[in-house]
Structures are given as structure tokens and as C-alpha cells.
Amino acid sequence: MSSSILVAQNLSKVVSSAEGELTILHGLDLELPRSATLAIVGSSGSGKSTLLGLLAGLDLPSSGEVALAGHSLASLDEDRRARVRAEHVGFVFQSFQLLDTLDALANVMLPLELEGRTDARARARELLERVGLGQRLAHYPKQLSGGEQQRVAIARAFAAEPDILFADEPTGNLDSQTGERISDLLFALNRERGTTLVLVTHDERLARRCERLIRLEAGRLVASEP
Amino acid sequence: MDLPFLRLLSLAFRQLLRDARAGELRVLFLALLVAVTATTAIGYFGARLNASMLLRATEFLGADLRLSGSSPATAEQLAAGTTLGLEHARVVEFSSVIATDTAIQLASVKAADSAYPLRGELKSAPAPYQPDTPGPGPAPGEAWAETRLLAALSLEVGDSIEVGEKSLRLTRVLTQEPDRAGNFYSLTPRVLMHLDDLDATGVVQPGSRVRYRELWRGAPEALQAYRQQVTPLLAADQRLEDARAGNRQIGNALARGERYLNLASLAAVLLAGIAVALSAARFAIRRFDASALLRCLGLSRRATLALYGLQLGLLGLLACGLGAALGWLAQQGLFWLLRDLLPAEVPAGGLIPALAGGATGLVALAGFALPPLAALGRVPPLRVLRRDLVPVPPAAWLTYGMALLALGLIMWRLSLDLRLTLALLGGGLLAAFALGALLLSGLRTLRRLLATAPLAWRLGIGQLLRHPLAAAGQALAFGLILLAMSLVALLRSELLDTWQNQLPEQAPNYFALNVLPAEKERFMAEVARIAPQSAPLYPVVMGRLTAINGEPVRQIVSKESSGERATQRDLNLTWAERLPADNRLSAGQWWDRLEHGELPGVSVEAELAKNLGLGLGDRLTFSVGGITRDARVSSLREVHWDSFQPNFYMIFQPGTLQDLPATYLTSFYLPPGRDAEVVRLARSFPTVTLLQVEALLAQLRGILAQVTLAVEYVLLFVLAAGLCVLFAGLQATLDERLRQGALLRALGARRRLLVQTRRLEFALLGASSGLLAALGCELVSALLYRFVFDLPWHPHPWLLLLPALGALLVGAAGLLGTQRALNASPLQVLREG
Known part of the structure; x- marks a missing residue:
């Protein structure tokens, strides 16, 4: 088994628009070992989210190759990519993406129920307690604050014990204090469970907490640290 | 990942419970419930009343x-x-x-x-x-x-x-x-x-x-x-x-009554379809995010589809089962309320109406909900990052084609009447296409006029203009609801009028046959004395049709043909100067416009002519007591056999039969309690046969009263179902309006402005629906009258009230529905987004 959980080679994404073809990503290479933390930064429209979508197998590149947990994504159809996601990947989104009709507990149980785990309820409860929402299990998303919703989303992301967690602007919709607490939680869980973390952000402070950082501008890699 | 079926089923069930708890399924569930309840109740009501009418009609046999x-x-x-x-x-x-x-x-x-x-x-x-x-x-x-x-x-x-x-x-x-x-x-x-x-x-x-x-x-x-x-x-x-x-009189009344009940239950199915269509699309759209997330969490496309399909199936089964039970209860209640008016023996109705009602709901759900549901399978998982990504919608013709096919199938199965189904569905479709296009172009014109209008107008109508297609769709849906309701109301009064005309209060209750030529003046004078209203005297000559164009009828008319009986027995032949009042020429000319030919003319009843294969110009040979007479078919007549007037298959040109032995026939009305006078009449003219048809009339009136009752109650049912569906449909379109209202309030709009905006928007929506309904109703009724009910069509000016009625109904329902947005804190609505 390769020590790298994520490898991207010469990754490009071209979309066609009314004005002609538009290249959003230009030949990008990337390799990430297990348990590493990576921040992708850049201004709005620099191609961060597009890159995240390609790395997580939510979309396919126009050219180039992504290998996620040893699976070459380009050779897989959507359903096989879904299976790879189910086995290896967790997500946290800027807009939380909780299901309105499910309470906090049911939202966290969802990926566990999809796996058919019998301990879904106990495990979801434990995770919600871990993120500090032990008292809010029966609350619906609209009854929770933004920070609380994001904590439910993080509990859900860690529920299925993913190898790699993709976070798209996880603090983007939160005030700085709540954002700080959410990133603390994210990194603490990451350490506890040895999960690889890839986060897209334009919050420099959050980015600096990652071991590695890449910076995009107009779809090109302009800096990689260290 | 692909989940085993049982796990998917249990997941679907749990999700359904959670969605239900969150109030998410209310609209779809209610729409289905109303639809199935109405269809089942009308189905039972119609079937049981029909069976009980038939039971009474069996007495005539x-x-x-x-x-x-x-x-x-x-x-x-x-x-x-x-x-x-x-x-x-x-x-x-x-x-x-x-x-x-x-x-x-x-x-x-x-x-x-x-x-x-x-x-x-x-x-x-x-x-x-x-x-x-x-x-x-x-x-x-x-x-x-x-x-x-x-x-x-x-x-x-x-x-x-x-x-x-x-x-x-x-x-x-x-x-x-x-x-x-x-x-x-x-x-x-x-x-x-x-x-x-x-x-x-x-x-x-x-x-x-x-x-x-x-x-x-x-x-x-x-x-x-x-x-x-x-x-x-x-x-x-x-x-x-x-x-x-x-019996022709009973048969026709029953057939019309049955067709009406059929039509009413088809209208209920149409209402059900619209309700389900309105709420199923919303069901699917509100699940775009969830299905993107499930795909993101690794659920395969097939499993995602199966999950929602199962959810919808479970919901459908539940709503349809409950609806069928409620429908059964509703008609039981109705029969209980009507127990004094109906015969004691009303057959039970069996399981068919309940099954048909439930199946109607499920098929409508499949037809209308599956196409938008299929779109859920195509939601790209990338939507979790980019909310603007929506699935490629299935081709519109596929969606609507499938829904219409489903609807048509149910309607046909339910009515077993292809013509009725085609007239209703085809007419509705035609009306929908034409009126939808009209509406769309109307909305576009409105856009230009709106630039200088006051704010409330710009906001209210702007809401409709922002999505003209959606607005036209909503107006069309509400228009179809109003159309179904007004059509059922329209046909009700038409049917009742027809029956009233067929059996007026003083329909003849006595027939006098065998009046001898020598006695006819004295007899008519006597009849005029006791009964002020009587039909004219018709001469009757008994004769048999023996040849058509020179060939013996027995060689021409096959034993299997329905005209065969007419050639085996003597027919009542008559002659008349004028066309009888309730007869109508369907081909050829009456005597006054006829050129004199070598042969005298005869006017033949249209249906008999069809059965015998007769056409204009054919030469007919009759045998009357051994004497033969030839005549040429000069016209065909449509005859109302269900009127209680003397009617004839063959009417000859005057002067053709005068020399043959004839008797006379008439009918008259005598009020009840004048039996002694009838006895006196019978004694003074012993050769005259007096037939009392009072018993037949009473029986026929009883049956018609029962059908009338059914028609009235079915109308009420359809109207109630229509109103429910209207409300459910409005609920399904409220999301966007709620959000806009909250935004306006957040921006400082006063409550009055919001109320005004809503009032204008819904009133316009309602008025255009009403207009569509009025035009559509005329179109569909013209088709139905012509091809199904055999009634003469004439315009119905009262339908022009529909736009006002629509504005009032939809306006009130819309205002009630959006009350929440006006009262709730804007912040809450925006956060619920």
C-alpha cells in the first residue's frame, strides 16, 4: 500500500462557456501522505473548490489523474467513485449541508445507517457528545446556530471513520470566535483519529495550522509550503 | 455503495418517519389523501346507486x-x-x-x-x-x-x-x-x-x-x-x-346517469392528478440537496433512486390505503344521510371502488412523481460544493407524456368508456396547450406595461413575471381544477333539464289506440273535455316491410343484424303533413321541399335505417293486408324514444296510405283521481284500447329522482375535493413567495404593502385560471355534448363569472396560505430558507 493517500498528476479542468473555453485549473501536481494536513488557499475564483471537487472524486478532470486511497478515479464510473467515497472520504462544507428534515442525531446517523452499522445510534450520540452537542440531539438544523450546525456536520464527517476528510471553507460562514472553536475541533479529531485533512480556505490563520499549504491564483499553483 | 433491498427499505421507512415528523410530507400526503378519498367515495356512491337504480329498473323486465x-x-x-x-x-x-x-x-x-x-x-x-x-x-x-x-x-x-x-x-x-x-x-x-x-x-x-x-x-x-x-x-x-x-326510456336515463357519474369520477381523478403533480415536483426539488449529499456520502445513483422511490411508494401506499378507507366511510355516511330518500335495498358495492380509488392514487403518483424523482438520480454530487448545479431535467414531453398516459389509463379503466376519456383528456389537453400559450404571451405583454406601475403592482405581478413558465403552469393547474369543477356543475344542470323535458309534470299518462275513423271526432271531443292537453291523432296502418330495392328483405337482412326484428313483425305506419315536434331530420328533405317523383316519399327513423342498411333514395316495398305499396326513402329522422309521445319508424307522404284500413292513436294527460272518467270513456268507446302508463311514469320518475340525487351529491363531492386540491396546490407553490415576503419585510416593507402585493398576485393568478377554465370548459363541454352525451351544445354565458370566482377563491386561499409569512419574524423565515 502506498504511503500517499492522495496523488494528483497534471490536473486540468476546462469548462465551456458562452465566451468559449475557460481553463479553471492548469496542470497541477500534488501528493499527500496519510495523516497529513493540507490547506488550499487563494482568492475567490482561483479554482480552490474545483480542485477540492476533483480530489474528492465529486467531479472528473479534463485531463490528468487523481489517485485516492490507491484508486485511480479517472478509470471509475460515478457509482464506483461513490463507493470509494463511502469507504475512505468524509466531507465538511461551508454551508453545512445538513438535512433539514432530520434532527442532529439522525443527521450524524445517516452515513452509519448507509453502511448498515447496528451501533449507528450509540456511535452518533457519542460523536455528538464529543463535539459538545450531547444536549441538542433532538434539535433540527434550523433550531441550531451556525457553529452548532457545523459541529453536527463535523460529527457526521467523522462518524464513518474516513481516511481523508475534505473541508470546504469550514469556518467561512462563522464568526471568528466560533470559527476558531470549529477549527480546534477539526484538528483535535484529526489528531485523535489519524485522518488526513484537506481544507480549502481563504482564512490565512486556519491555513497556517496545516502542515502543508498550496496557493492558487487563476487556476495555477503559485506557491507550495513547505 | 449498493445497499441490500431490506436495508434500503428500512432506511426509506425511517427517513419517511423523520420527514413526516418534520412536516415535510404534509402537502403531498394530503393531496394524495384527498384525491383517493374523493375518487373512492364517488366510485362507491356511483356504483352503489347505479346498482340500486338497475335493481329498480329490473322490474321492467x-x-x-x-x-x-x-x-x-x-x-x-x-x-x-x-x-x-x-x-x-x-x-x-x-x-x-x-x-x-x-x-x-x-x-x-x-x-x-x-x-x-x-x-x-x-x-x-x-x-x-x-x-x-x-x-x-x-x-x-x-x-x-x-x-x-x-x-x-x-x-x-x-x-x-x-x-x-x-x-x-x-x-x-x-x-x-x-x-x-x-x-x-x-x-x-x-x-x-x-x-x-x-x-x-x-x-x-x-x-x-x-x-x-x-x-x-x-x-x-x-x-x-x-x-x-x-x-x-x-x-x-x-x-x-x-x-x-x-326498455328504452329507462335504458337512456340510466346510461346518461352512469356517464355523468363516470365523468364526475374522472373529474376527481383529474383533480387528483393535478394535486399530485403540483406536490410531487416540490417533493423532488426539495430533495436535490439531500440526494447530492447521499451521493457524496457514497450512495450509488441506483441506491439513491431506489431509496426515494421506496419512500414515495411507502408514502403512496399509506395515503392510498387511508384514503380508500376514508372514501368508504364518507359514502357510508352519505347513504346514511340519504336513508329516507333511497330504497332500503342498496347493494354493498364490493371492493372494486376502494381498489380503484387506491390504484388511482398510486398510478397518479407514479405518473406525476416518477419523472421528477428520476431527476434525483442525476443530481451531480458536486452540488454539495456548488448549489447552482441542478440535474438536467427530463425532456418535458417525457414527463408530461408519462403523466398523461397514466391519467388516461386510469380514466379509461375507471369509466370503461374510451370516448368519454378521449373527449375529456383530449379536450383538456387541447385547451391546456392553446391557453398556456395565450397566457405566456399575455404575461410577456404585461411585463412591458408594468414599468410605470405602482410598487405593489410591480412586486406582485413581478413575482409572476420572474418565472413566467412556472406562473403559466400554476395558472394552468388551477385553471384545470376550476375547469373540472365547473364542467361537473355544468353537465349536472344540463342533465337535470334534459330529464325534466323528457318527463314534464304533465307527461301523457294515457295512450288511446284503435280509435276507429268513424269515431275519431267524437272521441277527440270527449278527450278534450276531460283532458285539456292531448297529442294530435295519428293514423296507424299496420304493415310489414317486405322488400328493399326489389329484393326480399329476408335475403338482404341477415338474422344476426339488429334490424332483423323489424322485418319480422308488423310496423306501425303513419302519414303526416308536418315533421313531429320532437323529431329531427338527419338526412334528406321533408315533403314541402321535395320534388315530386314517380314514387311517394317515406321518412325512416335513423337508427332503423342504419340497422337495415337503408339510404336516401332506396325503394321500400310494404305489404298491408295483402296490398303492396312502394315508397322511396326521402329523409331520415332522429326520434326521441324516451319522450312519452307517439313515435313512428316510418312516416309516409300524405296521400300514400289513405285508402288503406287505418285506426288512430293519441296520448293525453289526466290528473290523478279522475279514474271514473276514464272508465266512462272506456265504456263509451269499447273498441278503443286505453293504456295507462302512470305506473311506468312513476317508476321512471323514481329512478330519475334517484339519479338526480346522486348527481347533486357527486357535484358537491367534486366541488369539495376541488377546493381541497386548490389549497394543497397553493401550499406547494408557497416556498418562493414566503421567502420574498420575508426579504421585503427585512428591507422594511410595511405589512400593508405585503398584503397588497399578495392580493394582486393571487387575484391575477386566480383570474387567469378562471379565464382558462371558462374557455377550456366550453371547449371540453362542446366535445362531450357532441360525442358523449348526445346533447345539443350552446354557449354558457355564466362561465364568464369564472375569472371573478377564480380571483376570489385563489386570492383568498393564497392570502390564507401566506398569512404565516406576514406574521412570522422575517429572520425566522429567511433562516428556514
Whole structure:
């Protein structure tokens, strides 16, 4: 088994628009070992989210190759990519993406129920307690604050014990204090469970907490640290 | 990942419970529930009333089902009924000369066994013109006769008559046979005797003209089974008749009533379809995010689709089951409320209406919800990052084609009437297309006019203009709801009017036949004295059609054709200067416009002409008492057989038959309680046959009253269902409006502005729906009148009230529905987004 959980080679994404073809990503290479933390930064429209979508197998590149947990994504159809996601990947989104009709507990149980785990309820409860929402299990998303919703989303992301967690602007919709607490939680869980973390952000402070950082501008890699 | 079916099912069930708890399924569930409840209730109501009407109509046949033929039924045909447990009676009818020592008279004799009649009542009186009572028929050795036979032969009760070689004692006067009703033109008086005496008469020999009738009575399923077994065994001269076929007046009333009930339940199905269409699309759109997330969490496309399909299926089963049960309860309640007006014996209705109601809901759900649901499978998982990504919608023709196919299938299955289904669906579709285009272009014009309008107008109507397609779709949906409601209302009044005209208060209740030429003036003067309203006198010549264009009819008209009976018996031929008032020419010209040819003209009833294959210009040869007369078909007439007026198959040009022996025929109305005058009339004109059709009229009125009642209640049901669907539909379109309202309030709009905005928006939506409904209703009703109900169509100006009514209804419902947005804190609404 390769020590790298994520490898991207010469990754490009071209979309066609009314004005002609538009290249959003230009030949990008990337390799990430297990348990590493990576921040992708850049201004709005620099191609961060597009890159995240390609790395997580939510979309396919126009050219180039992504290998996620040893699976070459380009050779897989959507359903096989879904299976790879189910086995290896967790997500946290800027807009939380909780299901309105499910309470906090049911939202966290969802990926566990999809796996058919019998301990879904106990495990979801434990995770919600871990993120500090032990008292809010029966609350619906609209009854929770933004920070609380994001904590439910993080509990859900860690529920299925993913190898790699993709976070798209996880603090983007939160005030700085709540954002700080959410990133603390994210990194603490990451350490506890040895999960690889890839986060897209334009919050420099959050980015600096990652071991590695890449910076995009107009779809090109302009800096990689260290 | 692909999940095993059971895990998917349990997941779907849990999700459904959670969604239900969150109030997410309310609209779809309610729409389905209302739809299935209405369809089931109307289905039951219609089926049970229909069965009970048929039950009453069977009295006119003396049985539920009648097998008649000119040869006796075979052992196999009889065994089929007995094995199925049907009750059986046998009747043999023939003409015979009744002789006394001094006179003879041709009579129509009926020999019936002791079980006769199986339905309806046989009535007799101890002496002529005495009050009659119901009871069993004559015992062996006895006979009953009509008063006119006694008058013609100067007989009294207690005398004996000879029927063939058998002498029978007259014991009572026959006053009413249930199965005589439809036949009041038969000119010979009736004698009723017991079947056991038939052989002894020696009248029935091979080759003699005899009608054998096997009467059957029993459960509908057994009758159906009998019909299926016996139909292939029928000889060319045999026919199976039920109440519908047995009597034209009843048959037509029943058929129209049934069609109306059918139409009403189809309208309910249409309402159901619209309700489900409105809420199912919302169901799918609100699940775009969830399905993207599930795909993101690794669920395969197939499993995602299956999950939502199962959810929808479970929801559908639940709503349909509950709806069918509620529908059953609703009609039980209705029958309970109507218990004083309906006969005690109302058949139960079985399981079919409940199953049909439930199936309607499920098929409508599949037709309308599956296409938007299929889009869920195509939601790209990338939507979790980019909310603007929506699935490629399925081709519009596919979505609507599938929904329409589903709807058409249900309607056809439910009504078993392809013409009705096509007229309703085709007309609706045509109206929808034309009016949708009209509406869309209207909205676009409005956009230009709006620039200078006040803020409330710009906001309210701007909301509609922002998504003109969606607005046109909503107006169309509400328009179809109003259309279904007004169509059912429209046909109701039309049907009631038709029946009212068919049976006016003073419909003739007496027919006078055999008025001799020498007596006609004196008779009419006497009739005019006791009954101010009477029909004119029609001459009647009995004659038989023997040849068409020179060829004998027996060689031309096949035994299987329905015209065959008309060539086997004497027809009542008449002549007339003018076209009778309620007849209508469907082809050719009346005499006054006819050029004189070598042959006189004859006007033939259109249906008979069709059955005999006659066309304009054909030469017909009639035989009247051995004399032949030729005439050329100069016109075809449509005749209202269900009116209680004398009607004729053949009307000749005046001057054609005058030299032949004729009698006269008329009808008149006599108010109840004038029996003594009828007796006096009958005594002063002993040769005239007076037929009282009061009993038939009363029975027919009873049936029509029942159908009318059904029609009224079904209308109420459809209106109530329509209103529910309207509200459910509005709820389904509220999301966007709620958000806009909250935003405006957040921006500082005053409550008054919001109320005004909403009022304008909904009133416009309602008014355009009303306009669509009015135009569509005229179009569909024109199709229905022309092709289904056989009614003359004329415009209905009151439909122009529909736009106002629509504005009022939709406006009120919309305001009620958006009350929440006006009262809730804008922040909350925006956060619920």
C-alpha cells in the first residue's frame, strides 16, 4: 500500500462557456501522505473548490489523474467513485449541508445507517457528545446556530471513520470566535483519529495550522509550503 | 455503495418517519389523501346507486336477466343458470284467437309459471275498473284478461274462454304486468294463463310463432357468470336482455346517469392528478440537496433512486390505503344521510371502488412523481460544493407524456368508456396547450406595461413575471381544477333539464289506440273535455316491410343484424303533413321541399335505417293486408324514444296510405283521481284500447329522482375535493413567495404593502385560471355534448363569472396560505430558507 493517500498528476479542468473555453485549473501536481494536513488557499475564483471537487472524486478532470486511497478515479464510473467515497472520504462544507428534515442525531446517523452499522445510534450520540452537542440531539438544523450546525456536520464527517476528510471553507460562514472553536475541533479529531485533512480556505490563520499549504491564483499553483 | 433491498427499505421507512415528523410530507400526503378519498367515495356512491337504480329498473323486465328467443332454451342454457343458483321463471308468449260462442278476438297470450314475475309486481282486480292488488298469477285452469278483451267479447269474470283446445275460467281482470311497460303499442289485448295448461291448448306446434322467455334473478356475480357461459351458446334467434336493453326510456336515463357519474369520477381523478403533480415536483426539488449529499456520502445513483422511490411508494401506499378507507366511510355516511330518500335495498358495492380509488392514487403518483424523482438520480454530487448545479431535467414531453398516459389509463379503466376519456383528456389537453400559450404571451405583454406601475403592482405581478413558465403552469393547474369543477356543475344542470323535458309534470299518462275513423271526432271531443292537453291523432296502418330495392328483405337482412326484428313483425305506419315536434331530420328533405317523383316519399327513423342498411333514395316495398305499396326513402329522422309521445319508424307522404284500413292513436294527460272518467270513456268507446302508463311514469320518475340525487351529491363531492386540491396546490407553490415576503419585510416593507402585493398576485393568478377554465370548459363541454352525451351544445354565458370566482377563491386561499409569512419574524423565515 502506498504511503500517499492522495496523488494528483497534471490536473486540468476546462469548462465551456458562452465566451468559449475557460481553463479553471492548469496542470497541477500534488501528493499527500496519510495523516497529513493540507490547506488550499487563494482568492475567490482561483479554482480552490474545483480542485477540492476533483480530489474528492465529486467531479472528473479534463485531463490528468487523481489517485485516492490507491484508486485511480479517472478509470471509475460515478457509482464506483461513490463507493470509494463511502469507504475512505468524509466531507465538511461551508454551508453545512445538513438535512433539514432530520434532527442532529439522525443527521450524524445517516452515513452509519448507509453502511448498515447496528451501533449507528450509540456511535452518533457519542460523536455528538464529543463535539459538545450531547444536549441538542433532538434539535433540527434550523433550531441550531451556525457553529452548532457545523459541529453536527463535523460529527457526521467523522462518524464513518474516513481516511481523508475534505473541508470546504469550514469556518467561512462563522464568526471568528466560533470559527476558531470549529477549527480546534477539526484538528483535535484529526489528531485523535489519524485522518488526513484537506481544507480549502481563504482564512490565512486556519491555513497556517496545516502542515502543508498550496496557493492558487487563476487556476495555477503559485506557491507550495513547505 | 449498493445497499441490500431490506436495508434500503428500512432506511426509506425511517427517513419517511423523520420527514413526516418534520412536516415535510404534509402537502403531498394530503393531496394524495384527498384525491383517493374523493375518487373512492364517488366510485362507491356511483356504483352503489347505479346498482340500486338497475335493481329498480329490473322490474321492467320482470327479472334481472332475460333470455328470449323464438325457440325454447336448450337444456344446456337452462342448466347453466340452475347450477349458478339463479332463480328461474319461464314465460311463453304467442298470439291466439280467443273464441266465445258469439265472437272471436285476436289476443296476445302469456303463459307463465308460478315463479313469474321475479322482479316487480303483477296486479289484478276482481272486476273491470275495480281497485287492483298485487299478488301471484292465475292458477292452472284459470286465466286473467285485460278489460278491453272482456269489452270486445262481452265477457264477465267467471265466464270461460277457449285458448286453442283448452277451456279456461276467467277469474280476475289483469291490470299490470311488470314487463309489459315498454311495449304499449301492442294492439291486441292480453290474456295471462298458467304455463302448466300450455300443452293442453295445442296452440304451440313446431313452426308456430312463439316467444320463449327464460327469466333469471340472482347475485350480480352469478348473473355475470351466466351471461359469459350462455352468450357463446346463443342461437341466431335468441337474445340476452337486461334492464337497460329491455326498455328504452329507462335504458337512456340510466346510461346518461352512469356517464355523468363516470365523468364526475374522472373529474376527481383529474383533480387528483393535478394535486399530485403540483406536490410531487416540490417533493423532488426539495430533495436535490439531500440526494447530492447521499451521493457524496457514497450512495450509488441506483441506491439513491431506489431509496426515494421506496419512500414515495411507502408514502403512496399509506395515503392510498387511508384514503380508500376514508372514501368508504364518507359514502357510508352519505347513504346514511340519504336513508329516507333511497330504497332500503342498496347493494354493498364490493371492493372494486376502494381498489380503484387506491390504484388511482398510486398510478397518479407514479405518473406525476416518477419523472421528477428520476431527476434525483442525476443530481451531480458536486452540488454539495456548488448549489447552482441542478440535474438536467427530463425532456418535458417525457414527463408530461408519462403523466398523461397514466391519467388516461386510469380514466379509461375507471369509466370503461374510451370516448368519454378521449373527449375529456383530449379536450383538456387541447385547451391546456392553446391557453398556456395565450397566457405566456399575455404575461410577456404585461411585463412591458408594468414599468410605470405602482410598487405593489410591480412586486406582485413581478413575482409572476420572474418565472413566467412556472406562473403559466400554476395558472394552468388551477385553471384545470376550476375547469373540472365547473364542467361537473355544468353537465349536472344540463342533465337535470334534459330529464325534466323528457318527463314534464304533465307527461301523457294515457295512450288511446284503435280509435276507429268513424269515431275519431267524437272521441277527440270527449278527450278534450276531460283532458285539456292531448297529442294530435295519428293514423296507424299496420304493415310489414317486405322488400328493399326489389329484393326480399329476408335475403338482404341477415338474422344476426339488429334490424332483423323489424322485418319480422308488423310496423306501425303513419302519414303526416308536418315533421313531429320532437323529431329531427338527419338526412334528406321533408315533403314541402321535395320534388315530386314517380314514387311517394317515406321518412325512416335513423337508427332503423342504419340497422337495415337503408339510404336516401332506396325503394321500400310494404305489404298491408295483402296490398303492396312502394315508397322511396326521402329523409331520415332522429326520434326521441324516451319522450312519452307517439313515435313512428316510418312516416309516409300524405296521400300514400289513405285508402288503406287505418285506426288512430293519441296520448293525453289526466290528473290523478279522475279514474271514473276514464272508465266512462272506456265504456263509451269499447273498441278503443286505453293504456295507462302512470305506473311506468312513476317508476321512471323514481329512478330519475334517484339519479338526480346522486348527481347533486357527486357535484358537491367534486366541488369539495376541488377546493381541497386548490389549497394543497397553493401550499406547494408557497416556498418562493414566503421567502420574498420575508426579504421585503427585512428591507422594511410595511405589512400593508405585503398584503397588497399578495392580493394582486393571487387575484391575477386566480383570474387567469378562471379565464382558462371558462374557455377550456366550453371547449371540453362542446366535445362531450357532441360525442358523449348526445346533447345539443350552446354557449354558457355564466362561465364568464369564472375569472371573478377564480380571483376570489385563489386570492383568498393564497392570502390564507401566506398569512404565516406576514406574521412570522422575517429572520425566522429567511433562516428556514
